[in-house]
Amino acid sequence: MTTEVGIIMGSQSDWPTMREAAQILDQLEVPYDAAIVSAHRTPDRLWDYGKTAAERGLKVIIAGAGGAAHLPGMMASKTQIPVIGVPVQTKALSGVDSLYSIVQMPRGYPVATMAIGAAGAANAGLMAAGILALSDPALAARLETWRATLSASIPEAPQDD
Numbered sequence: 218m219t220t221e222v223g224i225i226m227g228s229q230s231d232w233p234t235m236r237e238a239a240q241i242l243d244q245l246e247v248p249y250d251a252a253i254v255s256a257h258r259t260p261d262r263l264w265d266y267g268k269t270a271a272e273r274g275l276k277v278i279i280a281g282a283g284g285a286a287h288l289p290g291m292m293a294s295k296t297q298i299p300v301i302g303v304p305v306q307t308k309a310l311s312g313v314d315s316l317y318s319i320v321q322m323p324r325g326y327p328v329a330t331m332a333i334g335a336a337g338a339a340n341a342g343l344m345a346a347g348i349l350a351l352s353d354p355a356l357a358a359r360l361e362t363w364r365a366t367l368s369a370s371i372p373e374a375p376q377d378d
C-alpha cells in the first residue's frame with residue numbers, strides 16, 4: 218500500500234508528542250512514514266522532502282514543531298499537499314509560541330493548525346485519516362467505528378475516583 222501520510226517533526230524531542238498522531242494512524246491502519254526535518258537545522262532536507270512529497274505519493278503531511286515553529290509553514294510553502302500543523306508544547310512559553318508561529322500564516326499558504334500538544338497531535342492523525350477517507354470507503358468505515366468506540370467509552374454520569 219502506498220504511504221500517503223508523512224509525519225515530520227523538528228526534533229527527536231518532538232516524538233513523544235508526534236507519536237500520538239502515529240498511534241491513531243496505526244489504529245486506523247493508515248500507513249505513514251515519520252522523519253525529523255527542520256527548517257532551521259536541516260533546511261536542505263526540508264527542501265528535498267517538500268519537492269519530492271507529491272511524486273512519492275503523499276496526500277497529507279502532519280508537521281509538528283515547538284518554539285519558533287517554522288517547519289509547518291515552510292513545508293506548506295514548498296508543496297501544495299495539505300499540511301496539518303501541530304504546535305508542540307514548550308517549557309518556556311507552554312506552546313503558545315509554537316501555536317502562534319504555526320497558525321498565523323500569510324494569505325495564500327495555509328497550515329491547518331491543531332491544538333497544542335498531545336491532543337493536537339492525535340487530532341492531526343484523525344484529520345489526516347478524515348481527508349483520506351473522503352476517497353477511501355473502507356477507511357471511512359474504520360473511522361466511523363473508531364468514533365463510535367470513543368463515544369461508547371464516555372460515561373453518562375460522572376464517577377467518583
Ligand SMILES: Nc1c(C(=O)O)ncn1[C@@H]1O[C@H](COP(=O)(O)O)[C@@H](O)[C@H]1O
Pocket residue numbers: 226227228229230231254255256257258281282283284285286287288289305
Ligand atoms: N521549531 C523547530 C524547527 C523548525 O521549525 O524548523 N526545528 C526544530 N524546532 C524545534 O526546536 C525544539 C527544540 O529542539 P531540541 O529539543 O532538539 O533542542 C523542538 O520542539 C523542535 O520542534
